[in-house]
Structure formats: structure tokens, C-alpha cells
Amino acid sequence: MLRNPFIGRSTSSAGRHPAHRRGVRRAAWFALAALIGLAAAGALYHLIDIPDLAALQTEAPPDLDVASIAYTADGQELARYYRTHRVWVGYGQISPAVFDALVATEDHRFFEHRGVDPVRLAGSVWYTLRGSRQGGSTLTMQLARNLYADVGREVTLARKLREIVVACKLERRYGKHEILEMYLNTVPFGQNAFGIEAAARTYFDKPARALTVPEAATLVALLRGPSRYNPLRHPERARQRRNLVLRQMVEHGRLSADAYRRLAPEPLHLNLRPARPASDLAPHFAAYVRRQVEDWAEAHGYDLYTDGLRIYTTLDARLQQHARAAVEAHLPGLQAVAAVEWSAPHPPEPGSTYAPYEARLGRVSPFAHFWATHPDLLPALVCRSERYRRAVRQGEPPDRAQARLLADAAFLDSLRTAHARLETGLVAIDPHTGHVKAWIGGRDFAADQYDKVALARRQPGSTFKPFVYAAAVERGYAPDDSLRDARMTFTISAEDDATWTPRNTGGYSGAYVRLRDGLAWSKNTITAQLMADLGPERVADVAHRMGIRSPLARVPSLALGSSEVTLLELTSAYGTFVSGGVHHPAVVVTHIDDDAGRRLATFVPEGHRALTRQTAYTVLDMMRDVVQRGTGQALRTRFGIDTDVAGKTGTSQGYADGWFILAHPRLVVGAWVGFNDRRLTFRTSDWGQGARTALPVVGEFVRRVLDDPEAALGRGVRFAPPPGYRPPRPAVTSLEAFHAPAGLERPAPPGPLPLRDALAEGLARPDDTAPPEADPEAVLRRALGPPPKKDGS
Numbered sequence: 001m002l003r004n005p006f007i008g009r010s011t012s013s014a015g016r017h018p019a020h021r022r023g024v025r026r027a028a029w030f031a032l033a034a035l036i037g038l039a040a041a042g043a044l045y046h047l048i049d050i051p052d053l054a055a056l057q058t059e060a061p062p063d064l065d066v067a068s069i070a071y072t073a074d075g076q077e078l079a080r081y082y083r084t085h086r087v088w089v090g091y092g093q094i095s096p097a098v099f100d101a102l103v104a105t106e107d108h109r110f111f112e113h114r115g116v117d118p119v120r121l122a123g124s125v126w127y128t129l130r131g132s133r134q135g136g137s138t139l140t141m142q143l144a145r146n147l148y149a150d151v152g153r154e155v156t157l158a159r160k161l162r163e164i165v166v167a168c169k170l171e172r173r174y175g176k177h178e179i180l181e182m183y184l185n186t187v188p189f190g191q192n193a194f195g196i197e198a199a200a201r202t203y204f205d206k207p208a209r210a211l212t213v214p215e216a217a218t219l220v221a222l223l224r225g226p227s228r229y230n231p232l233r234h235p236e237r238a239r240q241r242r243n244l245v246l247r248q249m250v251e252h253g254r255l256s257a258d259a260y261r262r263l264a265p266e267p268l269h270l271n272l273r274p275a276r277p278a279s280d281l282a283p284h285f286a287a288y289v290r291r292q293v294e295d296w297a298e299a300h301g302y303d304l305y306t307d308g309l310r311i312y313t314t315l316d317a318r319l320q321q322h323a324r325a326a327v328e329a330h331l332p333g334l335q336a337v338a339a340v341e342w343s344a345p346h347p348p349e350p351g352s353t354y355a356p357y358e359a360r361l362g363r364v365s366p367f368a369h370f371w372a373t374h375p376d377l378l379p380a381l382v383c384r385s386e387r388y389r390r391a392v393r394q395g396e397p398p399d400r401a402q403a404r405l406l407a408d409a410a411f412l413d414s415l416r417t418a419h420a421r422l423e424t425g426l427v428a429i430d431p432h433t434g435h436v437k438a439w440i441g442g443r444d445f446a447a448d449q450y451d452k453v454a455l456a457r458r459q460p461g462s463t464f465k466p467f468v469y470a471a472a473v474e475r476g477y478a479p480d481d482s483l484r485d486a487r488m489t490f491t492i493s494a495e496d497d498a499t500w501t502p503r504n505t506g507g508y509s510g511a512y513v514r515l516r517d518g519l520a521w522s523k524n525t526i527t528a529q530l531m532a533d534l535g536p537e538r539v540a541d542v543a544h545r546m547g548i549r550s551p552l553a554r555v556p557s558l559a560l561g562s563s564e565v566t567l568l569e570l571t572s573a574y575g576t577f578v579s580g581g582v583h584h585p586a587v588v589v590t591h592i593d594d595d596a597g598r599r600l601a602t603f604v605p606e607g608h609r610a611l612t613r614q615t616a617y618t619v620l621d622m623m624r625d626v627v628q629r630g631t632g633q634a635l636r637t638r639f640g641i642d643t644d645v646a647g648k649t650g651t652s653q654g655y656a657d658g659w660f661i662l663a664h665p666r667l668v669v670g671a672w673v674g675f676n677d678r679r680l681t682f683r684t685s686d687w688g689q690g691a692r693t694a695l696p697v698v699g700e701f702v703r704r705v706l707d708d709p710e711a712a713l714g715r716g717v718r719f720a721p722p723p724g725y726r727p728p729r730p731a732v733t734s735l736e737a738f739h740a741p742a743g744l745e746r747p748a749p750p751g752p753l754p755l756r757d758a759l760a761e762g763l764a765r766p767d768d769t770a771p772p773e774a775d776p777e778a779v780l781r782r783a784l785g786p787p788p789k790k791d792g793s
Contacts, residue, residue, distance in 0.1 A: 068309035070289055072281070072317045073435075073590075079279040079286035081192070081293075081304050089197045091181040094208045097216035098196060099180055100254040105220055105245045107139040108252045110180075115140040115171035116164055139183055140167040146186045184208075189219060190226030190294065191272075194305065203231065205271040205389065213255065214263050217245040227295045231268050239268055271389075282320050284441020284451045289313055289588055296592070296601065308595030313588055314435035318711055323426050323438040326700035331443055333358060334673065334693055335422045339366035341683040342420075350686035367420045370680060381415045382406055418447065420680060425452030425567045426671045426697060431575030434584035434605065437667065438701075452672060457550060457564035461690065462522045463650030463659040464561035466577070466619055467543040469519055472530045473615045474542065478728035479516040479622050483529045485509045490532055490556050500556050502528040505685060516622050520630030522649060524560055531559035545610040547573035547583045561650060567659075571670030574661045577620040577646070578668060580722065581611035613722035620646050620663065620719055621727075631691050632660065639699035643706065644718040649695060655681045655688025660695040662702060665717045671697040 067082035103110050109117050117138050137145075144166035170179060189199035199219050200208040211219070221241035222229050231238035243264045249255035279286035290304065293311055297304045333354025340357045341347040343364035351357060371378065382388055382405045383398075391401040405411055421443065428438040441451035450456065469477075486508050492498040502524040518526030531539060536554040543552060548570070552563040568586055576583040584607040591602045623646035626632040631649040635641045643664065650659035658673040673693035675681070682688035705711045 068293075068304050068307065068311060070279075070286060070293075070311040070313055072313060072315045072320075073437075074317050076281070076317045078281060078313060078315065079283075079289070081290055082306075088185050088195065089181075089208055091177045094181070094184060094196055095211040095216055097213045098184065098208065098211055098220065100249055101213075101216045101220040101245050102139070102180070102184070102223075104248045104252040104254050106142070106223065108248075110139050111176055113138060115167035137163065138167065140170055140179055143167070143170060143179060143183045143186070146183070187223055188226055188303065188305065189222045190230055191232070192290070192305065202273055203270055205273045205386070206393065210393070213249075213259070214242065214246070214266055214269075217249070218242045218268055221245050225298060227291070227298050230291075231270055232272060233291070235268060242268070281317060282315055282439055283445035284449075284453065285313075285315055285320075285436070285439035285588070287449070288439070288441075288451060288454050292588060293592070300601070302600075309600070310593040310595065310597070312590050312592070314430075314437065314590060315439065315588075316437040316711075318708065319428055319438040319705060322704040322708065322711070323428065323440050323701050325704060326697050327424055327426065327440055327443065329700050330696045331422060331424055331673075334687075334696075336361050337687050338422055338675075338680070338682055339420070340364055341687070342367040342370040342680075345369055347683045350684050367416065367680075370420070371416065374679065377419075378412065378415065379406060381419060382412075385411075385415065387411065419677060420675070421447065422673065423448065423452055423676060424671065424673045424694075424697060425456065426669070426701065427453045427568055427571050428667055428669045428701070429571055429575055429586060430666065431578035431663070431668045432584065432666075434572065434575070434587040434607070435590075436586055436588050438669075448676070450676070452567060454566055454568045456672075457566055458657045458672060458674065459563070459652035460561040460565050460570055460659055461650035461652040461657060462524075462527075462561060463570060463648050463661050463690070464543070464563075464565075465519060465522065465527050465559065465650075466574070466623060466648055467546065467548075468527050468530050468534070468539050468559045469515065469622060470546070470577075470611060470615055470619045471534050471539045471542040472515070473618050473728065474611070475534060475538070476728075477515060477530070478730040479618065480514050480730040482512040482514050482730075483518065483526050485511055485513045485518070485523055485525050488525060488529065490528065492556060500528075502557075502560060505689075516625055517630075519622050519648075520625040520628075522626075522631050527559045528556065531556050542611075543573065545583070546576040547585070547610070561652065567670050567672045570659075571661055571668055574648075574663055574670065575668045576610050577616050577623070578663050578665065578719070579607070579616075580613045581609055581616035582607040583610045614725065614728075617719070617721050617725060618728060623648055623663065624719075627662075631689075632662075632695060634691060634695055635662070635699050635702075638696075639703045641699065641702055641706065643715045645702075646719070647698075649690040651688060651690045655683075655685070658682075658688070658690035658693030660690050660698045662698050664702070664713065665719050666713055667702075667705075669698050669702060671695075671701075673697065 067080045069080050070078040072078050107117070115138060141163050144163050147166075174182070184196040186195065188194050189196075189202070191202050193199040193202035196208045196219065199222070200206055200211055200215075203219065204211065204215050206215075218231065218238065221238060221244070222231075224241065228234070229238045229241045246255060246260050246263060250257055250260045289311065293304050293309070296302075297307070297309070302309065336354055336357040340360050343366055348360075379402065382402055385405070388401055388405055391404075392398055396404075423442055424440065425442065426438065426440040427436060429436055439453055441453045442448045473479075485504070487501065487503075489499045489501045492500050504524050505522075508525065513521075513523060513526055515526065515530075517523075536552075536556060536558050539558060540552040540554055548565055550563065550565045550569060552558055555562065572586045573583065585605045587603060587605060589603055592600045594600055624644075626649070627635050627641075627645055627647050632647045635645065635647070645662055645664050647660060647662040650661075651657065652659075656674055656678045659671070661668070661670040671694040673690075682693070686692065702713075705713050706715055
């Protein structure tokens with residue numbers, strides 16, 4: 001514990017200890033350093049020039065004007081990041097609530113000091129000496145750092161002296177209101193918004209003069225860390241920080257306690273309008289890179305928009321072009337299918353290609369039945385539109401503005417078109433490094449900036465099943481173990497008698513099905529029985545180890561993909577199968593240099609082992625069958641992909657989401673297709689399956705990449721089994737029992753099945769109501785022969 005050196009000490013010279021003499025010498029040196037510092041500060045005061053406020057209002061200081069540039073892996077310019085949205089506004093054009101929130105939070109004695117707050121500075125020194133560094137800078141001192149790169153940001157006495165000198169000169173030259181004006185026009189708020197006007201329009205789509213108290217508090221909260229308190233990525237963290245600002249306003253007399261109690265529970269009420277990154281090749285990817293580098297820059301004392309950073313990304317421009325071409329080849333046709341299916345109360349007979357739907361598109365009213373069955377949706381969309389908000393801001397009564405816009409046929413047509421736009425996401429990752437090679441975050445960045453790769457969370461459906469099978473193989477199951485494809489009811493909670501009965505799209509065959517076939521044909525009944533034995537905790541643990549970061553509900557339906565995930569984490573997790581059980585996190589930036597070419601950072605995240613090599617290869621080999629003869633065989637038959645690949649299709653409840661993840665020895669590719677509004681879906685199972693929506697996008701992309709010799713993906717490469725690999729042996733000694741014709745009684749297995757534990761404990765029970773004449777699916781017909789006749793003969 002530090003003590004005041006002038007308390008409890010004798011002033012007598014008798015008996016002085018050598019430690020005392022050392023203390024005197026340190027004090028003398030400190031005094032000398034202080035004198036030198038004061039002399040240096042005096043010299044700096046006269047040497048440093050302060051610009052005119054008028055000059056700052058018309059052009060940014062030269063120190064703040066160096067753009068950062070991102071490049072693709074093959075050297076093409078991807079994007080430039082700079083202050084594209086900076087409008088200087090005067091003191092009178094800023095809401096008073098902003099000044100109240102700013103002063104109360106950042107510098108509550110701002111109107112009492114002359115640039116330096118002695119009390120705050122002394123406290124900062126004291127806590128720093130105790131090992132807990134705290135900032136002692138006033139708003140004016142922060143402004144000095146923002147305006148002058150020469151002031152610097154390093155933690156040194158010389159820098160602090162420069163900062164103090166510039167702050168004192170600013171205070172001498174400008175009034176308090178002018179300093180606040182300069183401060184609020186130069187600070188970053190994240191989302192490429194610099195200055196209070198850009199921030200107000202970016203986060204709330206309104207001018208700075210119209211900001212309310214909670215909106216002002218939200219923006220002031222961002223000043224402590226625009227990435228850490230980003231309200232889009234961390235809404236709860238941002239809300240808590242906003243409420244801290246509101247409490248500071250109460251403490252310093254700038255807000256009543258009653259107002260705080262009323263405002264604190266309110267959500268953030270964002271109306272986000274972020275600036276567009278300058279990238280035509282991969283705009284969603286460029287925006288994601290921007291967010292990642294913002295985090296790094298904030299943590300390391302750099303400014304992405306002013307420091308001229310050179311950012312080297314993993315994106316492959318050739319693969320990105322193939323990805324864009326694949327989306328453009330299939331999304332218009334799929335859009336036509338959905339539009340025609342929703343044009344009438346009953347969808348037409350399903351076609352096998354896009355052509356008949358595209359031909360009918362001009363003769364029907366697209367999505368007419370959807371809008372007719374959702375009459376409240378269009379008025380709600382009107383009230384969320386920019387035209388409506390602008391009209392209300394300009395003084396038109398809300399009811400009148402809504403009625404006027406609802407009578408505008410052309411405007412309503414544009415709303416319908418935008419809302420019914422079919423969307424997609426595609427990402428390609430090198431499974432051995434985690435490097436992202438292609439990234440399509442949506443069909444049109446200008447129309448929809450919400451990223452379907454990294455931000456959108458949707459139910460993955462059956463693409464989650466490989467995690468269940470990986471857990472099963474870890475537990476001792478083998479691909480040739482068999483379970484019965486029959487209706488089963490699982491007890492979720494014995495207390496309230498809650499049950500779950502999974503169903504297959506094609507019904508129940510009644511036959512015993514190998515696990516390999518259950519995965520190939522996406523049998524929900526087989527996966528559900530595995531979950532009954534393994535338990536949700538074990539399956540969730542495997543998924544998290546393999547790279548799933550989203551929270552997973554520990555419920556039986558997790559086996560069928562009921563918990564939402566992002567396309568990026570799902571595709572990255574599949575890479576674990578290809579890389580021998582090692583998960584490599586997705587990487588988008590390899591290194592960052594400064595504008596002189598000096599290396600500032602290199603990013604090589606370490607992979608971690610999630611599965612044994614044996615387990616990873618076993619499940620990968622099972623997923624080969626999905627492509628070879630299961631739900632993903634269109635890759636072979638339609639797209640002619642004849643190389644060694646594996647994969648899995650997925651469809652969420654009601655055909656709201658279509659998925660396909662493909663694994664190649666050198667690349668893992670994932671795609672999602674669906675609508676932003678989950679009420680909009682494909683209406684028939686023929687077109688709603690991921691095999692008909694997402695698989696064609698992936699198939700088109702992989703075919704184009706394989707046909708491109710410069711892409712160097714390779715047709716002849718194969719998945720390599722681990723040294724000494726031996727396929728797991730089934731739990732029974734003979735498989736003949738599992739190949740009895742559908743509907744016939746199956747003999748008792750000669751060996752135990754792992755499911756027996758779940759059955760014995762009452763967690764699952766077979767339900768024998770499936771009709772004996774149920775027609776098995778194609779794979780079972782080939783394996784078992786024709787089903788028995790109804791008369792049993």
C-alpha cells in the first residue's frame with residue numbers, strides 16, 4: 001500500500017537512514033524532471049500552431065485523411081475504408097441532450113476548468129502509481145488527440161505534456177461551445193460514422209438536432225468503445241452502457257430520477273442506415289472485414305479510417321466471381337418458382353425445371369395469395385419505410401401519411417417486391433487453414449445489407465445431423481449399425497407428460513435401416529433414436545467443439561436442427577471433418593501493414609482438436625453416401641461433379657430454410673436459401689427442400705471452380721483416411737436380420753444395440769401404428785426388394 005511520503009516522517013536530521021537519503025535524491029530528480037517538463041511545455045506552447053475553426057468546418061485536418069485499403073489474397077483491391085460520411089454541424093444543430101450526456105459522462109467539470117482538470121489529473125496519477133491506470137484526459141485533451149496525430153496516443157510523459165499544451169491553447173483560442181462542437185464533429189461512433197451528424201443518421205436515421213435523450217445517451221455510450229458497445233452486434237451490452245450514461249446524467253443534475261426510471265427499461269429503438277463499403281466484388285465480406293479490423297484497431301490504438309492501414313484478406317477473387325455467377329444462375333429461377341406457387345390459393349403441379357415457372361410469371365400476380373392471407377403486413381411495411389418516416393418528420397400526421405402511401409400503387413408494388421425477394425448466402429472455406437475464399441452475403445448489397453453468412457441465424461434442419469452422428473461414432477456406434485425406421489414417441493418431460501414424435505418427409509418404412517443409410521436419406525426417425533441414447537448435452541458438446549458458436553437448446557429436437565446457427569459457423573464446423581478432426585476457426589485477414597509497409601499484425605489462429613481422426617473420417621465417409629446415392633446425388637446427376645466429395649442437405653420446418661454443405665478435400669462450401677420473412681416459404685416439398693434450393697447454388701459454384709484450371713481445386717484429390725484406419729464394426733454380429741422385407745417381423749438382433757439403454761429407461765418407446773404396407777423409400781426398395789402385398793402373400 002502506497003503512503004504519502006510527507007506524513008509520519010520526522011524532520012530531524014539525526015539518525016537518517018540511507019533509504020531516506022535515496023528518497024531525497026528521488027525527490028530531487030523528480031523536481032528537476034518537473035522543471036524540465038515545464039520548460040519543454042512552455043516551448044511547445046509557442047511552437048504548436050492551432051488551426052482556425054472555420055478551416056476545420058470546411059475540410060478535415062490532413063492527419064485524418066489517409067484511407068485504409070483491403071486487398072484480396074491475389075492482390076486485387078477489395079475496399080477502401082475512410083470517412084465517407086462526415087457532415088460538420090454547428091453547435092445549434094445538435095440536440096442539447098447530446099451535450100448533457102457527453103459532459104455528464106466524459107467530463108462533468110468541463111465548464112469549470114481551462115483545458116486541464118487538476119483534480120482528475122491528480123487522481124489519474126495516483127491510481128496509475130497504484131497499478132490501476134485510469135484516464136485523466138478532459139474533453140479538450142481528447143480533442144487535442146483527435147485533431148493532431150503528433151500528439152500521439154502512447155502512454156508517456158512527453159505525450160501527456162503535448163496533449164496538455166494543445167488543450168490549453170485550444171481553450172485559450174476557443175469558447176466552450178466551440179470546443180464541444182469540434183469534439184462532436186471529429187469523434188468516431190463505429191459503423192463508418194464520424195461525427196455526431198453521421199452517427200445520428202447511421203443509427204437512428206435522423207439529424208443530430210432531433211436526437212432524443214435515450215438516443216443521445218446511446219451515441220455517447222459508443223465513445224467509450226464503438227466496437228465493444230456496437231448496438232447491432234451487442235444490443236444488451238449497448239443498452240446497459242446507455243443506462244450508465246443516463247445514470248451519470250441524473251447524478252450530475254442533467255436528468256431527473258423520474259425520467260431515468262421511465263427511460264431505462266426502453267429498448268434501443270435503432271433505425272440503422274450504415275454507410276456502404278466501397279466494394280463491388282464482395283460488399284458483405286468487405287463489411288465483415290471492416291468490423292473485424294475495427295475491433296483490432298480499437299484494441300491496438302489505430303484508426304481504420306485515418307491511419308492508412310493495408311489489410312490483406314483471404315478472399316480469392318476468382319472463386320468469388322464463380323460464387324456470384326452461381327447465385328445469378330439459380331436465384332432468379334427459384335424466385336420465379338416461389339412467386340408462381342404463391343400466386344393462387346393452390347400451387348400448380350410441381351415442375352422439374354425453372355422454365356415453366358418463368359414462362360408463367362408474366363401471366364400471374366406474383367405472391368398474390370401471400371399478400372391476401374397477410375392483410376396486416378403491408379400497412380406495417382409502409383410504417384417502416386423511409387418515405388413514411390420522412391413524411392412524419394416533416395410534420396405530416398402519421399395516419400394521413402400512412403393512408404396516402406397505401407393509396408400509392410407504385411410505392412406498394414416496390415414494397416412487395418423488396419419484401420418478397422428470395423435471399424441466399426454462400427461461403428467457401430479452406431478446411432485446413434480456415435481461410436475464407438468466397439463470400440456471398442446476399443443477392444444485392446444495395447437492397448439488403450444484412451449479411452446471410454455471418455449475421456443471419458436460421459434453423460439448419462438436417463445439416464445439423466452430422467454432429468449427432470459424430471457423437472454416436474464417439475460413443476461406439478458404427479455406420480452399419482441399424483435402427484428401425486418407425487414412428488417413435490420420445491418423452492421430453494415426465495412431469496408434464498411432454499412428448500416428441502419426429503416424422504420423416506416420406507413417412508415410415510417400418511424397416512431396419514443402417515445408420516449410413518439413415519444419414520444418406522436424412523431419416524429423422526433414425527437421428528432421433530440416436531439423440532435419445534446420446535442425450536442433447538453430448539451432441540451440443542460435439543457441435544461446440546467442432547466450431548458452432550451459437551447457443552444450442554439442450555432438447556431432443558436439437559438433433560433435427562431446431563437451434564439457429566449462422567452459415568459461417570456451420571460451414572466452418574464441417575471443415576473439422578475434412579481436416580482430420582481439427583477445427584480451424586474462420587479467418588478473413590492474414591496480416592495488416594501500415595502505409596509504409598511495416599508489418600503491424602499477423603493472424604494465424606491455432607486449430608484445436610475436436611474429434612479423433614477416426615471419428616472425423618468415419619462420419620465424412622458416411623456423408624459421401626449422401627452425394628453418391630442419397631439426398632445430395634443431384635451433384636452427380638445434374639452437375640456432373642465426379643470428384644471425391646461429401647455433403648449434407650437440410651430443410652427447416654415449413655420449408656423456410658434450405659441448406660446444403662459440401663466437403664471437398666481442399667474446400668468446404670455452404671449455402672442457404674430462404675426469405676428474410678419466415679412466413680414466406682416455398683409451398684411444396686418438391687421445391688422447398690434444400691436439395692432443390694441450396695444444393696443447385698453449391699453445385700453450380702463447385703462445377704465452375706472445378707472447370708477453371710487456374711482455380712486449382714483439383715478433380716483427382718481424395719479424402720485421405722488416417723493411417724491404419726479400420727471402419728468401426730457394427731454392434732451386432734450379423735446384418736442379415738436388418739435386411740428383412742418391410743412389414744415383416746424382424747428377428748431379435750444377435751447382439752445388443754446402444755439404443756437399448758434409452759428404451760429400458762423409458763426415454764423412448766416404439767409405436768407400432770405404422771401400416772405394414774408402408775412403401776419404403778427408394779434406397780430401401782433397392783436394398784430390400786418390393787414391399788409385401790396387402791394380403792400378406
